[in-house]
Amino acid sequence: xxxxxxxxxxxRSIQSTSKITKAMExxxxxxMKRAQERGLAGRPYDQKIRQVLSDLAAAHPQKEGALHPLLxxxxxxxxxxxxxxxxxxxxxxxxxxxxxxxSSFILEQTVPSVLITxxxxxxxxxxxxxxxxxxxxxxxxxKPGILDIAPIARIVIDDYVNKEADIVYLAYPQFITxxxxxxxxxxxxxxxxxxxxxxxxxxxxxxxxxxxxxxQLLPRFVEMEIYHIILETIASEQSARMVAMRNASDNAxxxxxxxTLAYNKVRQxxxxxxxxxxxxxxxxxx
Numbered sequence: 001x002x003x004x005x006x007x008x009x010x011x012r013s014i015q016s017t018s019k020i021t022k023a024m025e026x027x028x029x030x031x032m033k034r035a036q037e038r039g040l041a042g043r044p045y046d047q048k049i050r051q052v053l054s055d056l057a058a059a060h061p062q063k064e065g066a067l068h069p070l071l072x073x074x075x076x077x078x079x080x081x082x083x084x085x086x087x088x089x090x091x092x093x094x095x096x097x098x099x100x101x102x103s104s105f106i107l108e109q110t111v112p113s114v115l116i117t118x119x120x121x122x123x124x125x126x127x128x129x130x131x132x133x134x135x136x137x138x139x140x141x142x143k144p145g146i147l148d149i150a151p152i153a154r155i156v157i158d159d160y161v162n163k164e165a166d167i168v169y170l171a172y173p174q175f176i177t178x179x180x181x182x183x184x185x186x187x188x189x190x191x192x193x194x195x196x197x198x199x200x201x202x203x204x205x206x207x208x209x210x211x212x213x214x215x216q217l218l219p220r221f222v223e224m225e226i227y228h229i230i231l232e233t234i235a236s237e238q239s240a241r242m243v244a245m246r247n248a249s250d251n252a253x254x255x256x257x258x259x260t261l262a263y264n265k266v267r268q269x270x271x272x273x274x275x276x277x278x279x280x281x282x283x284x285x286x
Contacts, residue, residue: 032235036178040175070190074166081105081114081170084118084230085118085120085122085233091241095119100183169185170186
């Protein structure tokens with residue numbers, strides 16, 4: 001049985017840990033709301049521009065030639081994956097889940113895959129297991145700007161246009177709610193054609209011409225899509241960290257309560273033992 005000193009030392013240690021987890025929970029909570037607002041604000045634009053480009057890809061048959069290299073669909077012989085995780089841990093199973101999702105997907109493929117990692121946790125995991133990393137980006141912070149994302153988009157666009165990759169995926173933890181983040185693997189390039197009814201025809205008017213408009217729009221779309229996904233990842237990270245630190249604080253408080261009860265029990269046993277010894281000694285002296 002542990003001594004009073006050992007139990008007391010352990011209680012103090014857990015109390016110190018609880019103060020740290022509580023502080024981290026409060027910091028994550030303060031960052032979480034702003035991160036969620038930024039992450040969710042871009043969803044309507046993202047959904048609309050993807051719908052327009054999907055309609056355009058469906059309305060323009062591939063046999064007539066792609067309107068832009070980023071709309072070109074070809075047989076898949078090389079896969080590129082933009083693997084997005086957090087730079088730091090202490091956010092529950094967030095990083096583990098997306099790492100497992102991406103690695104499982106790579107193992108299922110019959111063609112080679114190359115990774116563009118965003119975040120230290122994903123980079124370290126993939127490096128540890130010998131996956132080929134085309135480029136790595138870390139230290140984007142909690143408030144990245146569009147200029148921070150531009151190099152990532154440039155690599156993706158150049159690789160796709162130069163046929164270094166035939167299909168590009170985004171792997172990231174999608175923000176659902178504060179307590180729920182789902183690992184997602186979604187296709188970025190080429191744009192998936194919309195499933196239109198046979199007789200439905202979607203037409204768009206381009207000024208001055210489709211090639212000029214798409215040359216400006218599609219690279220911007222790739223940038224904004226990656227930017228939006230990174231903002232969602234930050235929202236997921238802060239939400240997961242807040243929940244994880246809250247659970248850690250709750251567990252610490254429960255453990256402190258149990259140890260306090262154990263401390264009081266040991267203390268009472270010692271007092272009872274001393275009283276019995278004193279009573280026995282007094283009886284022996286009579």
